[in-house]
Amino acid sequence: MPGFTTRPQLRGDFGMVASTHWLASATGMSVLERGGNAFDAAVAAGFTLQVVEPHLNGPGGEVPVVFKARNGSPRVLCGQGVSPATASIEAFESRGLDRIPGSGVLAATVPGSFDAWMLLLRDHGTMSVREVLDHAIGLAERGYPVLDRIADAIRTLSPVFSRHWAGSAAVYLPHGAAPAAGSRLRNPALAATYRRIVTEAEAVGEDREAQIEAARRSWSQGFVAEAVGAFLAGPVPNGVGEPQQALLTAQDLADWSASYEDPASASYGSHTVHKTGPWGQGPAMLQQLRMAEARGVGADAREGVSADFVHRSTEIAKLAFADREAWYGDPDFSEVPLKELLSSDYAAERARLIDDGRACLDPRPGSPGGRTPFEPPVYLPGETPGDRTTGEPTVRNASGVQPADLRGDTCHVDVVDSEGNMVSATPSGGWLSSSPVIPELGFPLGTRAQMFWLDPASPNALSPRRRPRTTLSPTLVTRSDGEAVLAIGTPGGDQQDQWTTTALLRVLNGVDDLQEALDTPMFHTNAFPSSFHPRETVPGDLVVEPGVGEEVVEELRARGHRVQVANEWSLGRLAAVARDPESGELRAAADARGAQGYAAGR
Structure with a gap:
């Protein structure tokens, strides 16, 4: 219907942020008001989305960014982590699989979003690690409003959490039950992870870039990678309780970084x-x-x-x-x-x-x-369970498919500032339905490897250290x-x-x-x-x-x-x-x- 709108188009000349959650947009605008540029705002909004839309993205996921700095050319920042060094078609076929599963640690690739956001901040932003993580930490500590879709997803996954994924139950089943829509949900473990990253970043001194590099090391080579490696050292249950030995290791995190x-x-x-x-x-x-x-x-x-x-x-x-x-x-x-x-x-x-x-x-x-x-x-x-009516999470009840078949989805954020810097980013992966929350860190790993084909003839065939063809x-x-x-x-x-x-x-x-x-x-x-x-x-x-x-x-x-x-x-x-x-x-x-x-x- 030409001319129809549900709300007004915003117009101004200072700065604009648009995203899939009002708290992320508010975070980005707050950063702009405090003197940050579009890149600072996008990074802060991206970290906020990890907290307030955990059914759609998380720190264990990935993010591609397309951007243009004021006097630069359009560029892509690849925050898509690669497959593990030991990932191969044979590794899955030996387990009797003809497709990579959509749930569990077998499908984990290197978490790419954190390093990508930090690289964007270092090279194009103006703010510190503390300043861009401040809103996300506060929301994780104090709590954020539970949307209907979060409540539905957690309620459907409750049997998986309570029976098989203790780390997820600790975060998403407070007091032993799924949170009601409209209530507030906290993630103190994730807040503590980001607070420790800020502390370790600031321990190197006052130089902004040195702090960002220290934060990147904390993630890929420090306590975050160590916790990931320890969690994956033994079998981890998938959504139906079957033990899986992950292919991803701490060394995989250390060997990868985001790139332009x-x-x-x-x-x-x-x-x-x-x-x-x-x-x-x-x-x-x-x-x-x-x-x-x-x-x-x-x-x-x-x-x-x-x-x-x-x-x-x-x-x-x-x-x-x-x-x-x-x-x-x-x-x-x-x-x-x-x-x-x-x-x-x-x-x-x-x-x-x-x-x-x-x-x-x-x-x-x-x-x-x-x-x-x-x-x-x-x-x-x-032939197989599936629901492709929309790109939203596929929530099923006991009369349908196992809760382990829940699909996650994605977030989005766009930012422009008065100088003409412009950013478009689509964070995703590391959904609360993907695999168990790592207790020490407060987030699960992603399942992006499910997008590979187990056929060497495919241009998107699984092999070591390779990017899956993402959506x-x-x-x-x-x-x-x-x-x-x-x-x-x-x-x-x-x-x-x-x-x-x-x-x-x-x-x-x-x-x-x-x-x-x-x-x-x-x-x-x-x-x-x-x-x-x-x-x-x-x-x-x-x-x-x-x-x-x-x-x-x-x-x-x-x-x-x-x-x-x-x-x-x-x-x-x-x-x-x-x-x-x-x-x-x-x-x-x-x-x-x-x-x-x-x-x-x-």
């Missing part, structure tokens, strides 16, 4: 969109934008959500995500033909496959340069003169680069109100392998919000889409900030979906 790299980029009209490399799914957005331009889909986006727009966007997404499975992986290990995949000629060739009158039900990976694509196995939902996908947009004008993103796993693409097409085709762009009815397809265990595919699937309208739904079904109508306001939790380089005006918006994301600014 150039983004994958593609032009769209007079703008350039910047994403992570193919170790993330970000280039799938760039492929979609290229095909959308080839098919003239942008005009449809500006006018609203028509059957033509949804149909063409969905068919474009199917082609892009088929290529994701066929070609994407860690480019340090796999030859990814990214230049060809992102070329205009290849996009035009792929876009010609789209039939405007009929949905395609089969995967159609491309063959750039005549190469033969990898085609993964197809696991249908009836985490922040977005930065610059205009022709290189000035950053937009940062945008959402949680949602495989859906991130579908929902964000819908909103971005609207913004780049003339919808000036960011809130209107985010509030547009959303949709996505699951007609490709899920990145999460059990890796199911739903051929012909198309999930839409009711806001697209009954006539659109019926027309899409007539074209052969297998349409699921989701609950109202259930697809996505987008956030965005923008800057006009001429006037200096800043704007921000946050999705009303989920009733927790907010923007702050002035």
Whole structure:
């Protein structure tokens, strides 16, 4: 519905923060008000998200960041930890597994978020370790409000916590029971971990960079790594109580650090969109934008959500995500033909496959340069448990699947300051449902290795010290003169680069109100392998919000889409900030979906 918004777009010229939780946005704004820049604010907000959205991310997880400093070029900070040195396809096949499980310590990769946030702070921020951790420590010590979704997740996981994961029970079952929605929940062990990091950082003296380096050592080589190593020294129960011997060790933490790299980029009209490399799914957005331009889909986006727009966007997404499975992986290990995949000629060739009158039900990976694509196995939902209606946590009760099959999700934060520094970050992993909380540290490890395939033919095959092809996908947009004008993103796993693409097409085709762009009815397809265990595919699937309208739904079904109508306001939790380089005006918006994301600014 063009012109409709759930809340006003924010406008100002001092600074803007938009995130998936109001406390993270408030934290970022507090840092800006105290003289910090966009990088300081993003780091502080990121640590706050670890505390207040523990069902969606945590210190044991990871974060990719796409950013542009005032006078610099767009860059990517890779906070995606790698697989353990002993991780191999054989290690899982010897355990009788054909896919890496989604729960338990077997799927743990190196926790990457802490080092990434510290590196960003050191090189682009202005504040100290204490200043950026202050809000997170306070919330962990004093408590934070329990959202309905946190309460639901903990209640569903209560049998796992009480029977198998004592460390998790100590944090998330205070007084032996799940916290009620609206109550306050504390994590004193995590607060103590961060307080000790601050103490050890300040023990080296007053130099800010020296303190940050000391904090990084405390994590990767000091007491944090030691506690992780000790916890994993013996078998650790998974969600059904089966003992697992982890592959991750303290040495794996010591051997890895976050790193910078150039983004994958593609032009769209007079703008350039910047994403992570193919170790993330970000280039799938760039492929979609290229095909959308080839098919003239942008005009449809500006006018609203028509059957033509949804149909063409969905068919474009199917082609892009088929290529994701066929070609994407860690480019340090796999030859990814990214230049060809992102070329205009290849996009035009792929876009010609789209039939405007009929949905395609089969995967159609491309063959750039005549190469033969990898085609993964197809696991249908009836064969294995799975729920891909949204990217939110999959909460089940006793009549459904084991609580151990709970999926986590993701957070997002965007920041821009008056100097033009702009940051987009998508923290995730280390969910409370992933594995047991390490008692000494107050957080669990992640399960990002579940995204590897156990097939050496895949560009995303498991091997030692390799980045899994993640779904985490922040977005930065610059205009022709290189000035950053937009940062945008959402949680949602495989859906991130579908929902964000819908909103971005609207913004780049003339919808000036960011809130209107985010509030547009959303949709996505699951007609490709899920990145999460059990890796199911739903051929012909198309999930839409009711806001697209009954006539659109019926027309899409007539074209052969297998349409699921989701609950109202259930697809996505987008956030965005923008800057006009001429006037200096800043704007921000946050999705009303989920009733927790907010923007702050002035």
